[in-house]
Amino acid sequence: MERLRRRPDFLQAARAPSKAQGGVVVQMRPRHDDHPLIRVGFTATKKIGGAVVRNRAKRRLREAARALIPELGRPGCDYVLIARGGTATRAWPRLIDDVRSALISLAAAHDRLPPASPLSGDEPRAAPSSS
């Protein structure tokens, strides 16, 4: 598992399917590069607070990802976890549940598509409604 740092990777992930759950938004993008590595990025905007709040939110998401991604992540995918207003203050078990259910939901949607699907071309078709 590797950290995502470059801006283009985040922009690509933003066009992929996403799932909002409680204190977090999770985006999941298959890379289609035949490499099993899982990469994870974290984002917190100024909207949720100052530097302290944003750093704390990213730390908690990082810890949650460390605990859950090896179990629930799909190989060859990039994940981006976006902090929301309650990320820094939500009770820890609740936050874990949020991330867990978001990951499960995204993994299920991913597995439903056959691996040899016609959209293996680089254009990810309009995401299945991220609302």
Next chain:
RNA sequence: CCAGACGGCUGGGCGGUCGCGGCUCUCGCAGGAGGGUCGAGGAAAGUCCGGGCUCCACGGCGACAAGGCGGCGGGCAACACCCGCCGGGAGCGAUCCCAGGGACAGCGCCACAGAAAGCAAACCGCCCCUCUCGAGGGGCAAGGGUGAAAGGGUGGGGUAAGAGCCCACCGGGCGUCCGGCAACGGGGGCCGCAUGGCAAGCCCCGCCUGGAGCAAGACCGAAUAGGGGCCGCGCGCCCGUUUCCCCCGGAAACGGGCAGGAUCGUCGCCGGUCCGAGCGGUCCGGGUGCGUCGCGAGAACCGGUCCGCGAGGAUCGGUCCAGAGGAAUGACCGUCACGUCUCUUCCGAGACGUCACAGAACCCGGCUUACAGGUCGUCUGGCCCA
């Protein structure tokens, strides 16, 4: 004990499990693995001042411009900071607040109200005289009213009514003496004393000041690039040498000189540097934009002694204390402490919570702003007891 003033400190402690960043050691061909060690704040914040450091510009004199500062003395590398003192104001007091130089250099402003807001004037009035009895002439500025501010204040004498017109005290101005390094304070003398406020409107006086900032800057690499557009000023003269044209004459190259141009905040004078057929400015395009250094042993921190009212200084001993890339500190458990609630006669038991402001980005000294809770010291006023 209550109320209050001022100044500090702290910002949960200990242990464990899993993780993160730097450095280092061991193992490994390597990816990496394991061990050790260190790892945010009093404001790290706002980026408001003062410096260090780096690059650029660097000459002198005079005048000017722009910006900043403003009681006095001291501290400091320096400051707009700090300490002590002075003056003014608030408070019973501890204590707090003050852009605290100049209003006879000049300009400007003083809203509303008021008759009148800076030079004296007179709305209601007061007093005297005249007559046609409610008007005219003259004197006055004490009383009324307005205002932030109305031409020294209070009392007495004086007067037709009044007025520093005269007197006492207070206030003020000008010399003088004494104390103090000074700001300033005190004493005594003289002057009856109209010459308001705002300088945080412009201004005057004194003092200080190059510009940009770690994306500073340096090193190593790479390079197909070293080009174009626009604008400004220019595309001169003289001398020498060489070459070319058959000569006169001319052209080109090189060297020197002069005028000229650019630049050093502006102007003037002297001066320096550069350009001399290009130079300067600006924009576009191409390449690079990677890595390393800068980068933390310092105006450092802790403790003692001495000097000083204090800020602080001197000296001795000890310590090494984050440093990186858009950037590392998180999650959980136990226990202690604290707070709230419930049960209990007490001992005690249980549940819940631990929370404020907030995250280093080259580094220091300050200022300002934010801050739940806890805690200490000094002092003031009041009450009670001895």
